[in-house]
Amino acid sequence: MAKVLMMPFDGARESMVATTAPQDVSREDAATFDVLRKMREDILCCALKPDQKLRFGELRQRYDTSVGTLREALSHLVSEGLARTEAGRGFQVAPISLADFLDLSELRVYLETRTLADAIRHGTDAWEADIVSSHFLLSKLGKPSPDDPVSLKREWGKRHKRFHDALVATCTSPWSLHFRSELFDQARRYHWLTMIHARSRRRNEHLELRDAVLARDVDLACGLIEKHIRGTVEQAASEVPGLTLEVAKRKRT
Amino acid sequence: MAKVLMMPFDGARESMVATTAPQDVSREDAATFDVLRKMREDILCCALKPDQKLRFGELRQRYDTSVGTLREALSHLVSEGLARTEAGRGFQVAPISLADFLDLSELRVYLETRTLADAIRHGTDAWEADIVSSHFLLSKLGKPSPDDPVSLKREWGKRHKRFHDALVATCTSPWSLHFRSELFDQARRYHWLTMIHARSRRRNEHLELRDAVLARDVDLACGLIEKHIRGTVEQAASEVPGLTLEVAKRKRT
């Protein structure tokens, strides 16, 4: 609570980066939230693979916590759509498929453009500064290729999310922001697969996007982000092996 | 499990009504899910009032279950936006405000029209039959006035949701359906308040909506549902006492 006040220097330095807008509805409890965050990150980065069975024994070891706490985190993940559960037979990581990626991307196009347009209209100096700052941090890394170490990919993922969050931070619609954020996370799973497999490079769309937003050009910015989203889908569809035939994988009826 | 098989008559009669399309992403465990469902219903019907503190002691008694199970259900509700939590100080029912209702309704307009248009394009005979059936059940009750008993209001709420679910059941976008469903539930809290307080009657919009949908008239149906949503907002804003000044209620900052 008083942590920031007691450590003015570190606090100030961090707040420059961490002034992320309070976009999400939920704010959780210390230990449980910690586990939840780690698990979410692990699912997003496919450290816990799609369809993988999530046994309490293993998870308990991995996250060093009790079943109750795990269950709570799992429950959260289920309603975020990152995990599934069936009565009596435990939890598993939510499956992925090209159809799913297409579906969520279509909705993302709407939510990203909607929130971005609104954010631009309500932009402030602090908002611009945060965009500049987070873009700087993102560009400093450069999109990782398949050979780069996992830690780098993870860091890039974080900064990527941070940049996109900064863009829409001044949007005035909490619900739009909430759903946008959930879908963005969903998309991160597919982005991760792309980073793992795809070798083709796309031109730096983030720079164009940043400049369009800073110029307060709503139409241009929305057009760019739409292309950006659709581009990632196409790249994933063509370069991630297995993602196209995902339908054949089904066991159900 | 075998309950339906053992009671053929009641089972059959109920299944006519309960053939709700499997629209939601989550499917939960028996006992926990039961508690979750009850709590959700209680929040939606303001039996648990907005901002109300949710103490484990009381809840434990009310739902006859353990803290662990409660915690899991609460956690679910938090990510659905029906409850809040802060580290170390427990849970409370999510607040309501006119601003929130306006915000979520705007997004609802988009999601309802989007899903409805798609559902109409992919409509089947079974879908039409389900619409006819659920509309029949809804119209049989007639919108309750403030004096009607709570049980009637609850039943109407269920049938109302069931009718609207039936309309979009054949929509092909799982994500759109998922978010639509969440927002619909959110709106139910405000509908409940309207039922409690509002005395004005609106003409039967559900009938028009049903016929437009059955006639596969996308534009008309979408227009009607848009008016329907905006109508409920206006009615709530003007007839639910306290909803307009909700902003002044804040304690923060």
Place this chain on the structure above:
DNA sequence: AGTCCTGAAAGTTTCGAAAATTCATTTACA
């Protein structure tokens, strides 16, 4: 060979008590 039981093993779900934290009230001090 294939199906149906049976029992053991693995895994999940539920529970209530112990530990930790917050909240409210009183007491001490300026």
Place this chain on the structure above:
DNA sequence: TGTAAATGAATTTTCGAAACTTTCAGGACT
């Protein structure tokens, strides 16, 4: 009289063990 520290009650959070369910393997029967 007002502020700060201290105490104790109330509440939340975490945990692991008991109860229950599903899964799997082996054997009996068709």
